[in-house]
Amino acid sequence: MKTTLSQHLKSVLYLDRGILVLNKVPGLVCQLEGERTVKKLPKFTHTKVKQSQFSKLLSRVEEKYELPSRPFPIHRLDVGTTGCLALAVTPSAARERSRQFAQGDVHKTYLALVRGGAKSFPGTSGRIEDPIVYEDGYFQGYDARGKPSVTEWELLAHSPLAPLSLSLNAPILGDTRYSQTPPAESITSQMALPPDRILLHASQLSLLRYRTSGSRKRFRLGIQAPLPADFAAICEKLRIPISHTDVKGGLFMDGEPIQDSDIPDLEAQWLLTERRQLP
Numbered sequence: 180m181k182t183t184l185s186q187h188l189k190s191v192l193y194l195d196r197g198i199l200v201l202n203k204v205p206g207l208v209c210q211l212e213g214e215r216t217v218k219k220l221p222k223f224t225h226t227k228v229k230q231s232q233f234s235k236l237l238s239r240v241e242e243k244y245e246l247p248s249r250p251f252p253i254h255r256l257d258v259g260t261t262g263c264l265a266l267a268v269t270p271s272a273a274r275e276r277s278r279q280f281a282q283g284d285v286h287k288t289y290l291a292l293v294r295g296g297a298k299s300f301p302g303t304s305g306r307i308e309d310p311i312v313y314e315d316g317y318f319q320g321y322d323a324r325g326k327p328s329v330t331e332w333e334l335l336a337h338s339p340l341a342p343l344s345l346s347l348n349a350p351i352l353g354d355t356r357y358s359q360t361p362p363a364e365s366i367t368s369q370m371a372l373p374p375d376r377i378l379l380h381a382s383q384l385s386l387l388r389y390r391t392s393g394s395r396k397r398f399r400l401g402i403q404a405p406l407p408a409d410f411a412a413i414c415e416k417l418r419i420p421i422s423h424t425d426v427k428g429g430l431f432m433d434g435e436p437i438q439d440s441d442i443p444d445l446e447a448q449w450l451l452t453e454r455r456q457l458p
Contacts, residue, residue: 193402195445197272202404203264209255262381262404286385292352292378353377390444401431
């Protein structure tokens with residue numbers, strides 16, 4: 180079912196003087212017109228419609244929240260991935276956030292449902308340090324000449340797409356880009372998997388921010404996006420433990436949960452309709 184522009188507008192999670200964060204829904208292509216050729220996009224996407232929809236979404240966000248300009252994309256999520264998608268509110272904020280991404284100061288946490296036996300995992304946690312080659316911001320493979328990349332993974336929790344599928348041989352449910360093998364009947368008989376959808380959620384994004392008052396002038400701001408309802412329902416059905424903040428989302432300062440009123444210097448606003456309660 181196609182997501183309307185009004186529904187996309189309801190996915191705005193957080194806004195302050197420098198950044199805006201969406202809880203991206205599946206199916207939204209996070210590129211502006213002309214950024215990529217049509218042939219490189221996943222075959223099930225309707226390229227022109229969805230690219231145009233992203234541009235319209237940014238314009239509507241600018242209008243609704245009375246921003247000084249249309250928000251600036253500073254990173255991407257794959258079309259089927261949900262969760263935290265950060266946009267810069269001003270050109271100076273875009274430069275600073277881009278610098279943090281380039282220097283590895285932005286931390287991202289993913290939740291993924293994967294398939295694989297015990298032999299896929301050398302333990303309950305680990306670290307992958309394979310250099311990654313990107314083209315137009317998308318994974319193309321591993322090579323010693325690629326961009327340095329560090330993925331710390333933990334069973335039932337955090338891992339991005341390519342390192343899990345290729346380095347650990349544990350494809351994410353719904354992934355058709357890095358795995359051509361359909362899920363086993365032992366999986367599909369227990370649950371109905373969402374169509375054209377990968378069960379990968381960009382749960383939390385954290386970056387360095389600064390304020391003029393308080394004991395900590397520089398701090399790490401974390402924004403956590405609530406899990407999609409179908410993802411949470413599958414976890415519940417399979418008795419996979421997920422936390423209150425995984426389900427509801429929230430804000431964090433140096434790893435501790437906070438309310439938006441705790442950072443007035445940034446004019447921070449938590450924008451979900453349902454008011455978040457601290458755990």
